[in-house]
Amino acid sequence: MLRHRARAHDRDRHRAARSRAACPDRVPRGGSRRADPRRGHGRPADEAGGQARDRSLRRDGRDGAAPVVQCRPAGRRGGDALIHEQADIETVLHFPTRGRNLLRLQGDLLGAYALGIRNLFVCVGDPVTIGEYPHGSNNVDVTATGLLSMITHAFNAGVDRSGTSIGAPTSFFAGAAVAPSAPDLEREARLLARKAEAGARFVLTQPFYSIDPLLALRETYEKVAGEPLTVPVIAGVLPLMMSRHAEFLHNEVPGIEIPEAARNRMRSAGDDDDRAWEEGAAMAIELIAALREEGVAGVYVMPQFGRYDRAAEVVEAARGPATM
Incomplete structure (x- = not known):
């Protein structure tokens, strides 16, 4: 009973802190509604099928948020702007700094803005050694925190990193990454505090499978930052398939x-694919319900093995009378 009251008190305190904080102009629509299927990028030849899936999700009313357009790990990025334009879905561009020097980063930002991209998910990115081009450049000229600061304090103010005018201010809405299950949670919380100070308007989490990592992150963040976490958190939900x-x-x-x-639970489901999926989906839906109780800004659901239909099933089943 005491533990339950303490958790309720912490939850109310975090909600109060968020309401006292200055509200951002927007959160990518996933922050104000329910959940979204995260769109994985394949090669350009895959885009027609991808757009058809995106339109289908939208027609079914299952797009309760802006899909996070995610590149292949340590690989190519394709038609983010094409999806934004032709499927009429707001996108969040995955924007890693690894493998790109400062000049290319600035050029890519200007190019993305010219194509209508406004939402950015800023991160360092995977090492190229685990992608399709293991011999590619692995340099990191600018950290994720540094890029957030450059977007917020330079590009959105109308200048580049050197202070030279870019013609007009951009209006990028940039977010950052956080790993609630990181082995060194204090280090992760300090890094998150620096990202918030640099201008992160939202954070996307790596997937986790119980509410405990989120609670631990909040507690640790308040300990190291001296204040509650007020940046909107959009939790990553990756349903298990087997x-x-x-x-x-x-x-x-x-x-x-x-x-x-x-x-x-997944072992108990056995080797039958349908039964295993039912169990994995049930756990994902249970987690989304718990996240709603904790007042997170939103969730994003990660399709596995190209099964966008199954991600949509989770989104649809997770919908309820309350708005996340």
Whole structure:
């Protein structure tokens, strides 16, 4: 009972802190509604099919947020602006700094803005050694925090990094990444505080599978920053497809930790694909309900193996009378 009251008190305190904070002009629509399917990028030849899937999701009313347009890990980025224009869906461009020097970063920002992109998800990005071009440049001229600062204090003020006019101010709405399951949570919280100070307007989390990592992140952030976390948090939800999928993510993907109880549920579902998916989807829906109770700004659902239909199922099932 005492633990429940303490958790309720913490939740109310965080909500009060958010309401006292200056509200951003906007949060990508996922922050004000429900959940969205994150769109993975393939090669340009895949774009027609991708646009058809995006339009289908929109027609079905399942796009309760702006899809996060995500490039292939350490690989190419394709038709973000094309999706934005032809599918009439607001996009959030995944914008890693790795492998691009300062001049290219600035040129890419101007190009994205000219194509109508306004929302940016800024991160360092995966090492090229795990992508399709392991011998490519792995340099990082500008950190994610540095790029956030450059966008907020330079480009959105009408100048580039050197102070030279770019003609007119941009109106980028930039967010950052956070890993609630990071092994060194204090370091992650300090980094998040620096990103917030640099101008992050929202944060997208790596996927997690219980509410505990989010609560721990909030508590640690308040400890290191001296104030509650007020930047809107959009939580990553990655539904599990089968037991092997859960074990791979837990053991092989840095930053993802799946509790033993969740992995046991997937094992109990057996080898039948449909039954395993039902269990994975049920856990995702349960997590979204818990996140709603904790007052997160929104969630984004990550389709696996190209199954956008299944991501849409989770989004649809997670909808309820309350607005996330």
